Amino acid sequence: MKELLSGNEAVARGAFEAGVKLAAGYPGTPSTEILETLAEQYRSVYSQWSPNEKVAFEVGIGASIGGARALVTMKHVGLNVAADPFMTFAYTGVNGGFVLVSADDPEMHSSQNEQDNRYFARFAQVPMLEPSDSQEARDMTIVAYELSEKFDTPVMLRLTTRISHSKGVVETGEPTEAPDRTFVKDPAKYVMVPANARVRHAVLAERLEKLREYTEQTPLNAVENNGSRVGIITGGVAYQYAKEVAPHLDYFKIGMGYPLPIRKIADFIKSHDRVLVVEELEPFYEDQIKAAGYNVTGKEYFGRLGELSPHRVAEGLKKAGVLSEVATAEISREEAMFPRPPVLCPGCPHRGVFMALKKLGVAVTGDIGCYTLGVLPPLNALDTCICMGASIGSAIGMEKVKGSEKGTVAIIGDSTFFHSGVTGLMDAVYNNSNVTVIIVDNRATAMTGGQQHPGTGRTLMGDEAGLVDIAAVVRGLGVRNYRELDPYDYENVLSTIKEEMARSGPSVIRTTRPCVLMPKRIMDEPYVVDLELCNGCSACFRISCPAIAASKETNPRGHPKAVIDETLCTGCTLCAQICPTEAIVLKSKFVKV
Amino acid sequence: MTDKDRYSVLIVGVGGQGVLLASEILSQVAMNAGLDVKKSEVHGMAQRGGVVSSHVRLGPKVCSPTIEYGQADAVLAFEQAEGLRAIDWMKKDGVAIVSTTTLVPAIVTSSKQFKYPEDPVAEMKKKAEHVIDVPADKIAGELGNPRLVNTILLGILSNHLPFEEALWVETIKSKIKAKLVEINLAAFKRGREIKLTSVGA
Numbered sequence: 001m002k003e004l005l006s007g008n009e010a011v012a013r014g015a016f017e018a019g020v021k022l023a024a025g026y027p028g029t030p031s032t033e034i035l036e037t038l039a040e041q042y043r044s045v046y047s048q049w050s051p052n053e054k055v056a057f058e059v060g061i062g063a064s065i066g067g068a069r070a071l072v073t074m075k076h077v078g079l080n081v082a083a084d085p086f087m088t089f090a091y092t093g094v095n096g097g098f099v100l101v102s103a104d105d106p107e108m109h110s111s112q113n114e115q116d117n118r119y120f121a122r123f124a125q126v127p128m129l130e131p132s133d134s135q136e137a138r139d140m141t142i143v144a145y146e147l148s149e150k151f152d153t154p155v156m157l158r159l160t161t162r163i164s165h166s167k168g169v170v171e172t173g174e175p176t177e178a179p180d181r182t183f184v185k186d187p188a189k190y191v192m193v194p195a196n197a198r199v200r201h202a203v204l205a206e207r208l209e210k211l212r213e214y215t216e217q218t219p220l221n222a223v224e225n226n227g228s229r230v231g232i233i234t235g236g237v238a239y240q241y242a243k244e245v246a247p248h249l250d251y252f253k254i255g256m257g258y259p260l261p262i263r264k265i266a267d268f269i270k271s272h273d274r275v276l277v278v279e280e281l282e283p284f285y286e287d288q289i290k291a292a293g294y295n296v297t298g299k300e301y302f303g304r305l306g307e308l309s310p311h312r313v314a315e316g317l318k319k320a321g322v323l324s325e326v327a328t329a330e331i332s333r334e335e336a337m338f339p340r341p342p343v344l345c346p347g348c349p350h351r352g353v354f355m356a357l358k359k360l361g362v363a364v365t366g367d368i369g370c371y372t373l374g375v376l377p378p379l380n381a382l383d384t385c386i387c388m389g390a391s392i393g394s395a396i397g398m399e400k401v402k403g404s405e406k407g408t409v410a411i412i413g414d415s416t417f418f419h420s421g422v423t424g425l426m427d428a429v430y431n432n433s434n435v436t437v438i439i440v441d442n443r444a445t446a447m448t449g450g451q452q453h454p455g456t457g458r459t460l461m462g463d464e465a466g467l468v469d470i471a472a473v474v475r476g477l478g479v480r481n482y483r484e485l486d487p488y489d490y491e492n493v494l495s496t497i498k499e500e501m502a503r504s505g506p507s508v509i510r511t512t513r514p515c516v517l518m519p520k521r522i523m524d525e526p527y528v529v530d531l532e533l534c535n536g537c538s539a540c541f542r543i544s545c546p547a548i549a550a551s552k553e554t555n556p557r558g559h560p561k562a563v564i565d566e567t568l569c570t571g572c573t574l575c576a577q578i579c580p581t582e583a584i585v586l587k588s589k590f591v592k593v
Numbered sequence: 594m595t596d597k598d599r600y601s602v603l604i605v606g607v608g609g610q611g612v613l614l615a616s617e618i619l620s621q622v623a624m625n626a627g628l629d630v631k632k633s634e635v636h637g638m639a640q641r642g643g644v645v646s647s648h649v650r651l652g653p654k655v656c657s658p659t660i661e662y663g664q665a666d667a668v669l670a671f672e673q674a675e676g677l678r679a680i681d682w683m684k685k686d687g688v689a690i691v692s693t694t695t696l697v698p699a700i701v702t703s704s705k706q707f708k709y710p711e712d713p714v715a716e717m718k719k720k721a722e723h724v725i726d727v728p729a730d731k732i733a734g735e736l737g738n739p740r741l742v743n744t745i746l747l748g749i750l751s752n753h754l755p756f757e758e759a760l761w762v763e764t765i766k767s768k769i770k771a772k773l774v775e776i777n778l779a780a781f782k783r784g785r786e787i788k789l790t791s792v793g794a
Binding site: 345 | 620656707
């Protein structure tokens with residue numbers, strides 16, 4: 001059957017067809033929809049969100065050793081968190097097939113870095129497949145399970161944003177039963193004490209040699225001859241870009257990116273006058289081919305920062321003297337355009353917290369989530385954002401060295417707190433930190449689309465779930481100063497943060513309003529602006545609410561008065577609380593004279 | 594279909610305007626018509642009121658899921674400044690279909706540094722020959738749901754593509770929630786009545 005599927009949906013489909021029994025992951029753009037698709041459409045696969053990628057990976061390991069085919073999904077930086085089990089699982093190998101999906105984000109559309117996780121496959125010495133579109137995403141997922149079981153190894157399927165989030169026509173097949181396996185006690189294989197691990201390291205080295213033979217034979221690595229003297233070595237979405245702009249060249253398409261088929265590549269190089277490597281991000285293929293003693297070029301023409309595109313590949317080919325002409329824009333770009341960055345939604349419960357933090361002028365260590373948007377003007381209320389959970393640890397360090405005269409506050413979301421904030425808070429208790437931690441608990445993994453987590457009471461598959469109580473966790477860790485508050489109550493937010501910062505020992509403040517979008521859209525009665533009372537002071541513009549705009553009316557100094565878009569306003573009241581002339585009133589209370 | 598037998602549509606708007614649904618419908622129509630299709634968009638951060646864009650490419654065989662810069666055959670813009678922002682992606686003889694919807698972001702309202710263009714559609718018309726501007730937000734309001742801008746613009750675009758109306762109707766029915774199908778079909782038909790010839794004077 002033919003279906004229009006995204007790369008992520010195609011991986012889910014492939015996993016279903018391959019007879020996967022268990023899938024686990026942590027939400028992260030661009031990987032999230034793989035598990036969501038499984039949970040919605042392929043309910044015979046047990047799928048779950050774990051609190052973080054490391055746990056998800058370990059859940060997958062358990063399923064594999066237990067005999068079932070397992071899928072583990074995460075974004076590229078998630079593999080940093082899961083690197084510990086990943087590196088050693090490469091030693092033990094699998095029982096049921098095990099596939100790790102790493103969804104990288106070149107260009108950092110929704111990420112803090114654009115690390116190239118192909119290096120992780122080489123680091124762990126596990127085979128890696130790189131689909132170039134949705135059809136291949138489905139096909140390679142199935143192949144990955146066969147490889148995993150044949151070679152007794154975890155397999156990495158490496159996607160990028162343009163593979164995960166592009167849709168294409170996919171020919172699907174029927175689901176199959178995976179080979180029947182059960183758990184067999186085998187401590188020499190699975191218990192990595194030094195004596196066993198030394199043996200397994202040798203097994204890993206031997207396995208890699210077998211994979212080096214396999215990669216030379218597999219049709220995943222294919223030559224396409226078009227009679228050109230110039231050859232292109234490429235893989236992933238870069239293959240599609242190159243084919244688009246230079247269909248007449250010869251291609252060596254890499255589908256198995258690690259280990260590379262060096263002999264086959266050498267033959268390709270020898271049979272062409274010139275060979276270029278077109279790959280996104282780092283010179284992963286290029287460096288290995290050069291290290292094997294072959295003369296290729298690539299990065300000097302195509303660059304290693306950000307995403308490639310058909311245009312960038314064409315420009316690179318022109319620079320290399322391979323293409324004489326590059327299609328250029330026929331219409332000039334509009335230079336003087338305003339930016340339109342993402343913003344906190346109207347009624348977002350994080351807004352009041354950032355208004356207060358901005359006013360206090362304290363150092364704010366941030367984390368990963370919607371609230372990272374607090375860095376943007378006009379809020380400008382975030383000072384750091386490094387990785388999941390980093391807010392608390394870095395606040396402790398900054399507070400210890402008195403880096404900020406006005407003090408340090410850490411801000412972290414609920415899902416991120418579960419992911420890796422708990423250990424940071426443990427450190428704050430253990431090491432007598434005076435840090436103040438604000439947990440902005442909106443009861444959703446909001447930035448990635450409102451996924452469930454240990455504090456929501458629901459599983460990925462929609463069942464009722466065990467509920468982890470943040471208050472009990474915080475108190476259980478030994479935090480004595482713990483308060484909950486309504487983030488819509490601006491004065492209270494401000495005074496509570498001040499009080500808790502003045503206390504000795506760690507303090508935790510938890511905000512209690514749910515996300516306005518999820519799980520249900522919250523729309524209370526909107527507010528309106530009384531233009532007679534509005535003096536155009538623009539205080540409400542500075543809270544960065546998308547529902548507040550400049551009206552056509554101005555004050556005597558020519559500054560615009562405010563207007564509220566009633567279809568966007570959720571009635572959160574924050575703007576009304578800070579309006580000095582009380583010009584912002586509930587719609588039903590506003591009487592036009 | 595144009596040169597290389599491929600047709601590329603860039604759909605742009607602001608988070609929440611239904612860019613992704615529109616590109617989904619267009620892609621499905623093309624696939625149902627027997628063509629190869631690829632489409633690409635970026636999810637995540639962009640959907641918090643930021644710019645959302647979707648590339649759709651149709652033809653007998655499509656390689657890249659994204660459009661080559663400057664090579665879009667059509668630009669569909671649900672907000673007029675976003676239409677202006679994207680116009681350089683279009684070929685000189687391409688067609689831009691733009692809703693005169695105006696959405697001014699907080700960053701413009703709160704600072705003197707940035708300005709919303711005086712008349713984005715006029716700027717677009719200076720740059721490109723075929724610009725169809727439609728008050729789609731007003732039409733949507735008349736039809737009874739402000740969220741119909743995407744379907745109205747798809748209706749206009751449908752005049753430029755070789756697919757039967759029945760195929761569009763069938764696809765809209767399959768992609769939209771049952772209770773919203775009727776109003777979306779009405780919106781699509783309103784759009785389809787707007788032909789290139791009726792525009793620009």
